[in-house]
Amino acid sequence: MAGGVGERFWPSSRRLRPKQLLDLTGRGSMLRLTIERIGDLARPDEIFVYTNREQRDAVLAEVRGLLPEANVIGEPEMRNTAPCIGLAAVVAERMHGSQAMLVLPADHLVEPVSRFRELVRSGEKFVSAHRALLTFGIVPTRPETGYGYVRPGAELWHDAGVVVLRAEAFLEKPAPERARELVREGCCWNSGMFLWRTDTLLDGLKRHQPELHAVLERIAAALGTRSLDEVLNEEYRGAPAVSIDYGLMEKADNVAVMRADFTWNDVGSWEFIRDVEAADADGNVLVGEHVMIDASGNTVVSRDRLVGLIGVENIVVVDAGDAILVCRRDRAQDVRKIVAELKRRGRNDLV
Amino acid sequence: MAGGVGERFWPSSRRLRPKQLLDLTGRGSMLRLTIERIGDLARPDEIFVYTNREQRDAVLAEVRGLLPEANVIGEPEMRNTAPCIGLAAVVAERMHGSQAMLVLPADHLVEPVSRFRELVRSGEKFVSAHRALLTFGIVPTRPETGYGYVRPGAELWHDAGVVVLRAEAFLEKPAPERARELVREGCCWNSGMFLWRTDTLLDGLKRHQPELHAVLERIAAALGTRSLDEVLNEEYRGAPAVSIDYGLMEKADNVAVMRADFTWNDVGSWEFIRDVEAADADGNVLVGEHVMIDASGNTVVSRDRLVGLIGVENIVVVDAGDAILVCRRDRAQDVRKIVAELKRRGRNDLV
Numbered sequence: 001m002a003g004g005v006g007e008r009f010w011p012s013s014r015r016l017r018p019k020q021l022l023d024l025t026g027r028g029s030m031l032r033l034t035i036e037r038i039g040d041l042a043r044p045d046e047i048f049v050y051t052n053r054e055q056r057d058a059v060l061a062e063v064r065g066l067l068p069e070a071n072v073i074g075e076p077e078m079r080n081t082a083p084c085i086g087l088a089a090v091v092a093e094r095m096h097g098s099q100a101m102l103v104l105p106a107d108h109l110v111e112p113v114s115r116f117r118e119l120v121r122s123g124e125k126f127v128s129a130h131r132a133l134l135t136f137g138i139v140p141t142r143p144e145t146g147y148g149y150v151r152p153g154a155e156l157w158h159d160a161g162v163v164v165l166r167a168e169a170f171l172e173k174p175a176p177e178r179a180r181e182l183v184r185e186g187c188c189w190n191s192g193m194f195l196w197r198t199d200t201l202l203d204g205l206k207r208h209q210p211e212l213h214a215v216l217e218r219i220a221a222a223l224g225t226r227s228l229d230e231v232l233n234e235e236y237r238g239a240p241a242v243s244i245d246y247g248l249m250e251k252a253d254n255v256a257v258m259r260a261d262f263t264w265n266d267v268g269s270w271e272f273i274r275d276v277e278a279a280d281a282d283g284n285v286l287v288g289e290h291v292m293i294d295a296s297g298n299t300v301v302s303r304d305r306l307v308g309l310i311g312v313e314n315i316v317v318v319d320a321g322d323a324i325l326v327c328r329r330d331r332a333q334d335v336r337k338i339v340a341e342l343k344r345r346g347r348n349d350l351v
Numbered sequence: 352m353a354g355g356v357g358e359r360f361w362p363s364s365r366r367l368r369p370k371q372l373l374d375l376t377g378r379g380s381m382l383r384l385t386i387e388r389i390g391d392l393a394r395p396d397e398i399f400v401y402t403n404r405e406q407r408d409a410v411l412a413e414v415r416g417l418l419p420e421a422n423v424i425g426e427p428e429m430r431n432t433a434p435c436i437g438l439a440a441v442v443a444e445r446m447h448g449s450q451a452m453l454v455l456p457a458d459h460l461v462e463p464v465s466r467f468r469e470l471v472r473s474g475e476k477f478v479s480a481h482r483a484l485l486t487f488g489i490v491p492t493r494p495e496t497g498y499g500y501v502r503p504g505a506e507l508w509h510d511a512g513v514v515v516l517r518a519e520a521f522l523e524k525p526a527p528e529r530a531r532e533l534v535r536e537g538c539c540w541n542s543g544m545f546l547w548r549t550d551t552l553l554d555g556l557k558r559h560q561p562e563l564h565a566v567l568e569r570i571a572a573a574l575g576t577r578s579l580d581e582v583l584n585e586e587y588r589g590a591p592a593v594s595i596d597y598g599l600m601e602k603a604d605n606v607a608v609m610r611a612d613f614t615w616n617d618v619g620s621w622e623f624i625r626d627v628e629a630a631d632a633d634g635n636v637l638v639g640e641h642v643m644i645d646a647s648g649n650t651v652v653s654r655d656r657l658v659g660l661i662g663v664e665n666i667v668v669v670d671a672g673d674a675i676l677v678c679r680r681d682r683a684q685d686v687r688k689i690v691a692e693l694k695r696r697g698r699n700d701l702v
Contacts, residue, residue, distance in 0.1 A: 010659070011657075011659065291689045291692045291693065293682075293685060293688050293689060293692075294682070294685075302675065305672075305673055305674055305675055306362075306673070306674040306675070306693075306698075306701060307674070307675045307676075307677065308361070308362065308674065308675070308676050308677070308678075308686075308689040309677050309678070310676075310677070310678035310679060310682045310685050310686065310688070310689065311678060311679035311681075311682035311685070312666060312677055312678070312679055315663060315666075315677070317675070317677055319675060321656075322656055322657070323656055323657040323658070323659065324653065324656055324657070324658045324659070324668070324670060324675060325658075325659050325661075326658065326659070326660050326661075326663055326666070326668055326677060327659075327660070327661040327662060327663070328661060328662035328663055330662075331644075331645070331661045331662035334644060334645075334661050334662070335659075335661065337644050337661070338642045338644060338659040338661065341642045341644075342642065342657075347657075350657060
């Protein structure tokens with residue numbers, strides 16, 4: 001899934017240069033890292049990228065050589081994750097028959113890749129045997145308030161070093177005290193990465209999202225016909241815009257969670273970079289050339305320009321060539337407010 | 352006087368793009384504004400610009416059309432203000448005979464220009480009649496700790512709305528409590544702008560800086576000869592590097608101060624801009640396009656790039672294309688520390 005903009009990564013992210021196409025780590029774009037992470041779990045023709053039509057050309061340019069051009073699907077309209085994932089399931093069934101399907105947001109960071117692949121291979125065995133909807137639950141390393149949580153229940157299955165449990169409940173982003181409780185109780189972060197058989201997913205949607213399922217059946221009937229574009233345009237725009245978490249995972253009774261012990265980051269704001277880059281002795285995380293005078297706890301991302309800081313603490317500075325962000329670190333979520341203001345002003349070149 | 356670099360204006364100021372050549376107000380370079388301020392007080396051929404040899408080409412380019420090229424003098428070496436002013440006096444005497452001489456640093460802002468010219472015309476009458484060394488003392492608008500002060504004594508002379516008093520003492524930059532006392536006692540800011548007859552100045556130097564005076568006499572003897580460059584090179588480098596304040600004004604007994612009631616700013620750091628640009632309702636002074644979210648008391652100078660601020664207070668942000676400064680406002684004097692660090696690293700392109 002490579003739609004969306006990532007407005008919290010302004011000034012680097014833009015409508016036609018969305019977060020998943022940015023090289024935020026110096027190791028390649030989020031999307032490229034995500035495809036490379038799949039490695040030998042799937043053949044190139046089994047990998048599909050879903051994006052929106054406006055961004056499709058930019059996505060195509062980024063994935064050239066990694067998978068067939070026809071596997072980059074431009075959604076007619078952004079309708080949240082359930083329609084996107086449902087469409088992916090009917091397309092995959094049409095091309096490869098019913099089989100296991102891994103759903104990955106294109107803007108997460110996962111390390112080490114080898115462990116990720118081990119867990120996916122185990123999960124594939126599990127979902128094939130149990131016909132369950134599996135979510136990857138990350139073993140928390142801190143009482144993070146920026147993530148949702150999954151509460152695990154009874155053990156359903158285990159493989160060498162891998163445990164799958166019943167998912168008892170999905171919990172919204174907690175307050176700090178509640179987050180500490182959830183970690184103590186063994187809850188996991190809800191990663192938004194899923195694994196299931198396509199037929200299990202479509203059965204679940206038929207039961208819990210019948211309206212969406214009907215849309216998907218009409219699209220499926222048009223696949224391979226000349227009316228596909230027209231049907232897709234019309235039907236997809238009419239699909240209920242619901243998330244897969246709310247629309248299916250919180251409702252179904254065959255939901256399982258795998259305790260995933262790889263390092264995971266959802267790259268939700270500029271703060272993410274403090275998880276992946278080392279800080280200096282004063283707690284500054286610095287990407288690019290810089291001079292620090294009595295500056296501590298800052299995050300600076302500026303690949304092309306030198307940044308000098310004097311006497312400031314706990315701020316984020318990002319240079320994107322045509323715009324500069326200076327933000328208190330604990331306000332990193334509010335970066336989207338700048339994007340909203342620029343839209344209001346009609347500054348489409350900067351959003 | 353247009354030597355120096357103005358390191359506190361990094362990242363905008365550089366060795367070959369010094370403060371006096373910057374357009375810090377959007378109305379022209381400091382040097383151009385200074386020359387334009389002279390207006391009909393002097394003919395173009397009576398105006399001389401003293402700079403250092405390294406910066407002479409850049410200065411020439413800036414003043415083209417305003418005064419003769421030969422009137423831009425490149426000092427062989429920076430030797431503080433007394434040698435520079437002494438050299439200016441012997442050059443002026445040689446070309447125009449003994450007459451009144453106005454000394455202006457090229458990096459001050461003065462408003463309104465009409466009042467400035469009135470006071471200079473009055474001062475010219477005074478120094479011609481009294482053979483005194485006149486300094487312009489600015490009537491303080493606040494107990495500023497960043498300026499030196501002059502203590503006025505008995506009235507020596509007055510003209511319509513203009514008073515000249517004996518200068519009793521020159522006082523160093525005071526502590527805050529002392530600054531309040533000085534303002535209460537009627538002391539003035541020492542502007543560093545002077546007016547005297549060239550012969551009065553040279554008499555003063557002969558008495559209080561005999562070594563410098565001897566150097567100037569040897570240079571004067573070479574003016575108009577083919578050996579000038581050689582003599583200037585050798586003699587000027589050997590002149591005592593002393594300021595005109597310390598070397599003459601604090602020692603002479605014919606020093607007077609004119610109470611100058613124009614608005615004056617010595618443009619000493621990025622804080623200056625808060626004196627010349629209006630602040631928004633949140634106390635932000637903003638030059639260039641910007642988006643402010645819960646930001647107050649900040650100073651932002653970015654002519655070519657949009658700057659977005661979120662949740663930050665009392666910082667200075669300056670973009671200069673190839674480098675960016677983010678500095679606590681009360682640390683604006685420490686900007687030169689960045690320049691020192693860049694020199695240490697050999698980053699000559701950025702200093």
